[in-house]
Amino acid sequence: MNRRPEDLAHHTLTVKVENKAGVLARVADLFARRGYNIVSLAVAPIQNENFSRITIVVNAESAPLEQIVKQLFKLINVIEIIELPADKAIARELLLATVEIAEDDRDDLIELVSRYDATIVADAQEMVTISLESDPSLVEEFETALEQYEITELQRTGAIALAKIGQNVRRVHI
């Protein structure tokens, strides 16, 4: 997997929080106030609905990762933080894109879609909507490749990640 140089400062944190009103705002506010850069952020409840998990990809060039983790952990509603280095994590991101496509380019596009294991989820002749669920770096590559076409709309979810089975990752928790 080829990672771009700017990705090297990116770290994925999965943050288990109490599922209460305003918790996401507290996390976002902390990043804004202390000048930490968020690359992406995804949030949803986990199995136990009293808790949610926020997956944050941070740019550790803005502040040392250790300081980001410690400040996050001071939030009363934060239960656990797991630092996931790229080589120890399974990461996934979803991309949806609607692309205008000339008839002549259709074969190339279909080839690109199949190369990345993406799917055409809607096809209206001059426009197609494509879905890709993959490792975030592949999603990034795919997005770049799509730019040769006329992209009407594109949306990514931000990464979510879990530790690879058997990998020892750093956990900060109570």
Added chain:
Amino acid sequence: MGSQKPDDNSPLRINGAQALIKSLEMEGVEVVFGYPGGAILPVYDPILESPIKHVLARHEQGAGHMAEGYAHATGLPGVCMVTSGPAATNVVTPLADAYLDSVPMVCITGQVGLAAIGTDAFQEVDTTGITRSITKHNFLVTRAEDIPRVVREAFHLATTGRPGPVLIDVPKNIVDAGNPDAYFDWYWPESVDLPGYKPEMTPSETSIADAVALMMTAERPVLYVGGGVLKARGAEILIELAELTNIPVVTTLMARGAFPDSHELCLGMPGMHGNYTAITAIQRSDLLIAMGARFDDRVTGKVGAFAPDAKVIHVDIDPAEHGKVRRPESSVVGDCRISMEMMVAQLKANGAPEALADHTPWRQTLSGWQENYPVTYEQSVDGELLKPQYVLERLRDLSPRDTIVASGVGQHQMFTSQYWRFDTPYTWVNSGGLGTMGFSIPAAIGAKAGMPDRTVWAIDGDGCFQMTAQELVTATVSKIPIKVALLNNAYLGMVRQWQEMFYDDRYSEVYLSHDMPDYVKWAEAMGCVAFRVEEVSEVDAIIEKANAINDRPVVIDFRCVENENVFPMVTAGGSNDDVLVAPSQQPMLDKERGAAK
């Protein structure tokens, strides 16, 4: 979570307002500083039946600083209560002040009814949103039956771990006696259930052993003591630690009083306006033991040039302070008092004091600096107005040893820290981190409310005085007889000093005048006894008169010279190695520095 019901098994049916006051009683609250208004009105009704004393401030900011002053002086959480909207925004400054100085405080704000939240209703602001980054935590309560639990949690959060302000925002409908849904069966939670909050009080044995190993061999160690020692009630064990190890102590602005100024190991305050010895001891140290201190920029100056030869032991209960500014060689995460107790035991086990490195040459060097570069000033000549330093020396010497001193922010604050002799913990109340002008009068009122038997002096500047003087009405009406020493130099003195030193004497918007307003008349109008002093010969007699008055607040308008500067001084962003001392001492220091090069 368990709950407790009255013995007769018939639950006490209670509304949210009654529950809120009852919860404060359960937390042992004796005094609330506040100001009523629309959304908080229902909560003010049951106060009439409560043993809790309410002090009616004249501005919500005053109520907030009173709660802080109370907490500083007593160690108990200060409580303030105000209404929604503009009242909530008026307590933003005290909340930020308490946040930066880790002051335990619980602030209750009224809020519009739940149904009106988000509609831009009258006196509605997003209080929890506004205060999110300046509180340790905040709550918007949505159900009356949550009130006891939230109050319990708020006090727990405010007073444990690294203390701080906690805000509870209470919508009007859940405290409204006319709303059937505002009633529930009273309970008091036996414990708090905060799954994301478990502060580590006790440090690991290995971290203590590592720290002590460094202490055993250091030749030029310094204990750099911050406000965390006071928050941890650690003053006694600090003396034991310092005496056992013969390590000199500097006390930061937030830690004045944590170690007696009169102790032979005390070097006084470091930092931008610290004394030469305290600053230079840190710079030349080979081991800096940061005890509940946070390497604030006013202490470090240029971080890259701060204590360049020192290894650092950092003791702090807040893990995020470790490595935030300076990476420590040894990190002790825990309560300062417990950490020092463990250090003392470990040091003794390691053979201290005999087995410690010899600190005699270091102590001799420090004594030499103390002799050559004490904090000093020149007394006013005939016909000149008073020197603020002189006034402070006389106040210090003529007031009881355990007098509580509350200061505003600026030159007078630095002079007070330099010239007062703090020999007792919890006698210094000031705004360190936020630097809030106008802090002293309301903070002094809060301190006096908590410690009524103590003499409480507010040391104020003329700029600060004009920001919060109206609280002297509170002091008079509520019979909280504080004393105010107004060091009136007709200027925003610290700003004036910077304009003199860094803006080529270009004085922009810093002149206030000695006699507009007439401070004596103003103080008298607020029910105070007021004096004016312009000559050195009058100073003692008036201070003695003021100290003898115990039934009303007193204000002394000390007319001070306009152009006194605070020295020593490390310029902002400059290295501590380039500290400027008093003009009379500077030539000698320059000569020494020249010789050293």
